[in-house]
Amino acid sequence: MASALPNSLFQQYFNNNDYADIIVELKHPVQDTNCPKSTEYFPMHQIIACSTSTYFKEACFNAETNPIGTKLLFFDISLEAFTIIAAWVYGFRGSSFERLFTEKSIRGVMDFFIDHDLETDIYPEMQELRTLLLKNLFKITTEAEVASATGSPRMDLRSLEDICEYCLPGDRNTIRRLVKQQIPQIKCSAGWLEALAGKSAAGFLASILLEIYQEAQIQ
Known part of the structure; x- marks a missing residue:
């Protein structure tokens, strides 16, 4: 799914509360297993997320709505990993996007895709992201092992x-x-x-x- 609107217009609203009508609640484990999961909130915009992502369009259609019309989404994923997904939905690409990549954040996204069955052709935008992340996970792991060794x-x-x-x-x-x-x-x-x-x-x-x-x- 693609939108005719320019990505630069989307990007100015990335992680921006202005006009946000989706609130994503993110819960993920903390290092101390005796503590409750850490909770973060991420604002999004239906006009953007639902026009660039088949997955978010479906998620918003099925989501709870609060009294002022804001869609409420709930995911078990770290903020760092979800930021990659959201940035992709808002049109970030190239070096500005890849600066978000770490081995931990990529693995968080990949685990999320498995948990939410996003590995199908039903969500082509997520399939494209998954392939990109797989290549970068390979690259990051290779570079890390080169840095810790010598030679080729x-x-x-x-x-x-x-x-x-x-x-x-x-x-x-x-x-x-x-x-x-x-x-x-x-x-x-x-x-x-x-x-x-x-x-x-x-x-x-x-x-x-x-x-x-x-x-x-x-x-």
């Missing part, structure tokens, strides 16, 4: 397997391309690949790495 870009196989827990079958070509481009020297044994193939969530990763492994044996 590398990634621990367990880290790669962990990232692929967020993947869908349709992400196969994306992950294969990222592996070959960013960690071309990756080494893995046939035994590790066989064990990985038995895990349903990461089975497609095994097939990707097996292709790369077989190519390396031929060369």
